[in-house]
Amino acid sequence: MILSVRDLSFAYRKTPVLDRITFTADAGELLAILGPNGVGKTTLFRCILGEQKRCTGAIELDGTDARTxxxxxxxxxxxxxxxxxxxxxxxxxxxxxxxxxTHRLSPLSSPGAAEEALAEAAMEKLGILSLRERAFDTLSGGEQQLVYVARALAQQAKILLMDEPTASLDVGNRQKVLSVARSLAGEGYTVLLSTHEPQQALDFADRVLALHEGRVAALGPTRETLTEALLETLYGTRVHMLDTEYGRVVLPCDKEKTK
Amino acid sequence: MAARKRNGRKTAVLLISAGVLLALFLVSLTLGRYGVSVFDVARILFYRFWRGVGLDSVWPMAVSWTAKAEAAVVNMRLPRVLVACMVGCSLSAAGATFQGVFKNPMASPDILGASGGAAFGAALAILFGLSSALITVFAFVGALLTVALVFLIARRAPGQSTVSLILAGIMIGSLFSAGTSYLKLVADPSNQLPAITYWLMGSLSGTQRSTVPVAAIPMAIGLVPLLLLRWRLNVLSLGDSEARALGVNVGALRTVLILCATLVTAASIAVSGTIGWVGLVIPHLSRKLIGSDQRGLLPCSMLVGAAFLLVVDDVSRNLLATEIPIGILTAVVGAPFFIWLLLRKEKTQ
Structure with a gap:
C-alpha cells in the first residue's frame, strides 16, 4: 500500500510543528523518519493516523483520502x-x-476463533508463542515491543507506523526489533519507523526522511542522503562518517583528527 | 492449548461464583425471625414457579409448609434478597467499567459524583416531606443530572478528557455534598435529619415488592450494553491513542460506557442509599480471581458483587435486633479486606 503525504502542516497555538511535509512511502520499503527529539515525528504519525484532525494538507492511502x-x-x-x-x-x-x-468485529461482539487464529499466527511468525500466557508487564522491553509488532500483524494492516520502537531498548533487543522491521518491509509491508538515531537509519532503512524544525531537511535513499553536513544541521553537533569493513558508521565527535 | 486451559479455568471461576451465589441466595431466604429450612425455601420457590406457569392445576404439588412460612419467604425476604443481589451486581459492574474507562484500578462508581448528587436529591425530597417512592426518584434523577453536568463541563475543558472528567466529578461531587450539608442544617432535627442521615448510611430496609421491577429495568438497560461492549472496554483501557489506532471510536464508546455505568449506579443508589466500597473492592478481588480481561472480569464482578452484598445485607438485618445500615458494614468489611489485598504478595507465575 502506498502512503502519500502532500503539504502536511500542523501548528500548535500558532507555533508551526510540521511545515509542508511532502513524501511518499511505497510497499516493501522501510522509510526512516529521522530527526532530533521534539521535531514533530510523533505529531506526523498522529496526523497520518487521523488522530490529529487539525492538520492541513493531503494524506492518501493508495489514492484514498485518509482523512475521510x-x-x-x-x-x-x-x-x-x-x-x-x-x-x-x-x-x-x-x-x-x-x-x-478489534477492527474486524462489530462493536458489540468479542473475538472468535478466526481472530484467535490471526493472533496465534502473528505470534508464531515473530517467535513469541512461548510468551502467550505471560502478563504483559512481566516482559522485557524488547519482548513488549515484539508483542506490539505481533498485534500490528494480527491487525492485517499493510502500513506499519513504528514510533521510536527502540528508544528504551538495549543493543541486543534494538537490533532484534529493527531486523524484524526490516524483514517485514521485505515482505511487502510499508514500514515507517521514526528514530532519533542516524545509525539505525543507516543500518536498516531504504530511504530516509530527515526533519529539521518541522520541515523536510532531506528525503532520499539512505546512503546518499545522510551526509555529515545534514546530520550537523539536524543535531547541532559535529558528526563524522566512517566507512569500515562492517559498513558506514556515524561518529558524533567534536574533536579534530589526532596524529 | 494453553488458551483452552486458561478459558477452562475462567469458566470454572464463573461457574463456582454462580454456584456460591445460588447457595447464598437460598440460605439468605431462610434467615429471619420466622424459621424456614433451606428445603422448604427451595420447595416454596419451586411451587411458586410451578403455579406461576400454570402446571399446578395439571400436576398439583403437595404443600408441606405453613402459609406463614410462604408469606415470610415470598413477600418479606425475597424482594429484599433480590434487591441486595441486584445492587451488588450493578455497583460492581459499574466499578469494573469505570476502572477500565479511566485506566485506573482505584476508580469507583461514584467517581463522577453520582452518589453526591443522589444524596442531595434524596435529602431534598426528605426535606419536602415527600413519599419514599419520590425520595427514590429524586435520588435517581439527582445522580443522573450530576453526571450529566460533569460530562458537559469536561467536554468544554481543553486537554485530556479523562482527567477533566475526574476533576469535574470531584468538584461537582463536593459542591453537592456541601448542598447536602446545608439541607441537613435546615432540616427538622426531630424527624427529617435522622431520615437524611439514615439514607446517607445506605440501607435496604425500605425494600418493597415493587422495588424489584422498578430497579431492575434501568439496571438491565445499563448492564446489557456493558456486557456486550466488554471486549472494547479492554481496548479502551490501553489509552485513547492506541484504542483509536486499533479501530475504536473512542469518544462514542466512552460516552456509552459512562452513560450505562451511571444508569446502573443511579438505579442502585436510588433504592439503597449510598453504599461505598462494593464498586471498588469487588472488581479488585475479581481481578485476582480471573484476570484483567473484561470478558471474564465483568461477569465475575457481577456474580461476586451480588454474593457479597447479599451476605452483608444478611448480617445487616440479622446480627442485631435493630438493623445496622449496610453502608457501615460494607466499609467495615471492605476496608480491612482491601488492606489485605494490598499486603498480599502477588503470586508469580
Missing part, C-alpha cells in the same frame, strides 16, 4: 506500534495481540 476514513477503516490499513509503556492493567500477551483484530 473512520477509526475502523484507518485501522484496516494502518497499524500503529507505540513505544513500550506501562499498561494500566496487565493483560496476558495473547489478549494484547488479540486486540489487534
Amino acid at each position: 476514513l473512520s477509526a475502523r477503516e484507518t485501522a484496516r490499513r494502518i497499524a500503529y506500534i507505540p513505544q513500550a509503556h506501562p499498561a494500566a492493567f496487565p493483560f496476558p500477551v495473547f489478549d494484547t495481540v488479540l486486540m489487534g483484530t
Whole structure:
C-alpha cells in the first residue's frame, strides 16, 4: 500500500510543528523518519493516523483520502506500534495481540476463533508463542515491543507506523526489533519507523526522511542522503562518517583528527 | 492449548461464583425471625414457579409448609434478597467499567459524583416531606443530572478528557455534598435529619415488592450494553491513542460506557442509599480471581458483587435486633479486606 503525504502542516497555538511535509512511502520499503527529539515525528504519525484532525494538507492511502476514513477503516490499513509503556492493567500477551483484530468485529461482539487464529499466527511468525500466557508487564522491553509488532500483524494492516520502537531498548533487543522491521518491509509491508538515531537509519532503512524544525531537511535513499553536513544541521553537533569493513558508521565527535 | 486451559479455568471461576451465589441466595431466604429450612425455601420457590406457569392445576404439588412460612419467604425476604443481589451486581459492574474507562484500578462508581448528587436529591425530597417512592426518584434523577453536568463541563475543558472528567466529578461531587450539608442544617432535627442521615448510611430496609421491577429495568438497560461492549472496554483501557489506532471510536464508546455505568449506579443508589466500597473492592478481588480481561472480569464482578452484598445485607438485618445500615458494614468489611489485598504478595507465575 502506498502512503502519500502532500503539504502536511500542523501548528500548535500558532507555533508551526510540521511545515509542508511532502513524501511518499511505497510497499516493501522501510522509510526512516529521522530527526532530533521534539521535531514533530510523533505529531506526523498522529496526523497520518487521523488522530490529529487539525492538520492541513493531503494524506492518501493508495489514492484514498485518509482523512475521510473512520477509526475502523484507518485501522484496516494502518497499524500503529507505540513505544513500550506501562499498561494500566496487565493483560496476558495473547489478549494484547488479540486486540489487534478489534477492527474486524462489530462493536458489540468479542473475538472468535478466526481472530484467535490471526493472533496465534502473528505470534508464531515473530517467535513469541512461548510468551502467550505471560502478563504483559512481566516482559522485557524488547519482548513488549515484539508483542506490539505481533498485534500490528494480527491487525492485517499493510502500513506499519513504528514510533521510536527502540528508544528504551538495549543493543541486543534494538537490533532484534529493527531486523524484524526490516524483514517485514521485505515482505511487502510499508514500514515507517521514526528514530532519533542516524545509525539505525543507516543500518536498516531504504530511504530516509530527515526533519529539521518541522520541515523536510532531506528525503532520499539512505546512503546518499545522510551526509555529515545534514546530520550537523539536524543535531547541532559535529558528526563524522566512517566507512569500515562492517559498513558506514556515524561518529558524533567534536574533536579534530589526532596524529 | 494453553488458551483452552486458561478459558477452562475462567469458566470454572464463573461457574463456582454462580454456584456460591445460588447457595447464598437460598440460605439468605431462610434467615429471619420466622424459621424456614433451606428445603422448604427451595420447595416454596419451586411451587411458586410451578403455579406461576400454570402446571399446578395439571400436576398439583403437595404443600408441606405453613402459609406463614410462604408469606415470610415470598413477600418479606425475597424482594429484599433480590434487591441486595441486584445492587451488588450493578455497583460492581459499574466499578469494573469505570476502572477500565479511566485506566485506573482505584476508580469507583461514584467517581463522577453520582452518589453526591443522589444524596442531595434524596435529602431534598426528605426535606419536602415527600413519599419514599419520590425520595427514590429524586435520588435517581439527582445522580443522573450530576453526571450529566460533569460530562458537559469536561467536554468544554481543553486537554485530556479523562482527567477533566475526574476533576469535574470531584468538584461537582463536593459542591453537592456541601448542598447536602446545608439541607441537613435546615432540616427538622426531630424527624427529617435522622431520615437524611439514615439514607446517607445506605440501607435496604425500605425494600418493597415493587422495588424489584422498578430497579431492575434501568439496571438491565445499563448492564446489557456493558456486557456486550466488554471486549472494547479492554481496548479502551490501553489509552485513547492506541484504542483509536486499533479501530475504536473512542469518544462514542466512552460516552456509552459512562452513560450505562451511571444508569446502573443511579438505579442502585436510588433504592439503597449510598453504599461505598462494593464498586471498588469487588472488581479488585475479581481481578485476582480471573484476570484483567473484561470478558471474564465483568461477569465475575457481577456474580461476586451480588454474593457479597447479599451476605452483608444478611448480617445487616440479622446480627442485631435493630438493623445496622449496610453502608457501615460494607466499609467495615471492605476496608480491612482491601488492606489485605494490598499486603498480599502477588503470586508469580
